[in-house]
Amino acid sequence: MTPALSLNEAAVTFGSRTLWSDVSFALDRGEFLAVLGPNGAGKSTFLKVLLGLQQLSSGSAEVLGKPVRRGSNQVGYIPQHHNLEAETPLRARDLVALGLEGHKYGIPWTSRISKARIEDLLTQVGAQEYADRPVGLLSGGEQQRLRAAQALAGNPALLLCDEPLHSLDLNHQRAITELIRSQAVDRGSAVVFVTHEINPVIEHVDRVLYFARGDHRIGSVSEVMRSEVLSELYQSPVEVIEHKGRLVVMGEHAEGEHHND
Numbered sequence: 001m002t003p004a005l006s007l008n009e010a011a012v013t014f015g016s017r018t019l020w021s022d023v024s025f026a027l028d029r030g031e032f033l034a035v036l037g038p039n040g041a042g043k044s045t046f047l048k049v050l051l052g053l054q055q056l057s058s059g060s061a062e063v064l065g066k067p068v069r070r071g072s073n074q075v076g077y078i079p080q081h082h083n084l085e086a087e088t089p090l091r092a093r094d095l096v097a098l099g100l101e102g103h104k105y106g107i108p109w110t111s112r113i114s115k116a117r118i119e120d121l122l123t124q125v126g127a128q129e130y131a132d133r134p135v136g137l138l139s140g141g142e143q144q145r146l147r148a149a150q151a152l153a154g155n156p157a158l159l160l161c162d163e164p165l166h167s168l169d170l171n172h173q174r175a176i177t178e179l180i181r182s183q184a185v186d187r188g189s190a191v192v193f194v195t196h197e198i199n200p201v202i203e204h205v206d207r208v209l210y211f212a213r214g215d216h217r218i219g220s221v222s223e224v225m226r227s228e229v230l231s232e233l234y235q236s237p238v239e240v241i242e243h244k245g246r247l248v249v250m251g252e253h254a255e256g257e258h259h260n261d
């Protein structure tokens with residue numbers, strides 16, 4: 001079967017800085033990839049490449065066997081959290097409906113099936129009680145739950161998530177994680193999940209892509225999240241400790257603390 005996503009010797013360079021290079025792997029339908037790394041390592045840029053918003057400096061990237069392009073309805077995206085303007089003229093349920101294919105033609109396509117899908121998603125993210133309120137008046141966490149529902153509304157083959165649990169309380173972290181997991185397992189979407197904290201999703205993760213210092217590692221959680229692997233990647237001592245099923249990574253450095261040129 002054609003992979004949901006494949007990269008071949010992909011690299012992004014800004015001026016003299018190589019953000020990352022030589023990234024080659026394929027992600028199958030139903031696979032859950034966690035993307036980790038310190039601030040500025042290039043995680044969001046990786047998602048931008050897959051959204052067709054950032055050109056590769058070299059190599060290639062394909063979604064469902066075709067070169068990446070902007071605005072593909074096969075790709076769902078939960079952006080990094082930011083608050084919507086207070087006067088945004090949309091109700092919560094309209095924001096979710098925008099995730100359906102029909103919005104491309106101006107008006108959300110609200111057949112009975114799509115209405116049912118929207119109601120279902122609103123329930124799953126716990127947004128029923130504020131479904132008719134203006135989105136700009138909702139809290140950051142409430143808006144974030146709607147963004148997750150919106151990204152899933154079109155049943156994307158590839159779901160890209162940029163820190164989707166940010167600003168959510170524990171209960172809603174679990175609800176959104178479960179929604180994303182079921183999109184992968186029950187509907188066969190590939191998931192690329194950028195996060196600073198692997199523990200909330202660790203049981204669902206098939207592979208980890210870890211960026212640091214212009215380099216990367218990819219593999220299963222137990223292959224990548226090891227002291228010797230991350231110490232080599234950071235080129236300084238990093239210790240990975242497992243405690244009651246949680247991973248604690250000690251000694252990680254922010255990207256700004258070194259120069260990789």
Ligand SMILES: Nc1ncnc2c1ncn2[C@@H]1O[C@H](COP(=O)(O)OP(=O)(O)OP(=O)(O)O)[C@@H](O)[C@H]1O
Binds near residue numbers: 014039040041045046
């Ligand atoms: N268009 C651009 N031109 C120049 N530099 C850029 C551009 N886009 C991103 N960068 C730089 O590339 C680096 C990686 O940014 P990116 O947002 O991908 O990091 P990140 O790993 O997602 O970080 P964070 O964890 O802080 O969200 C940053 O230093 C950023 O300033």
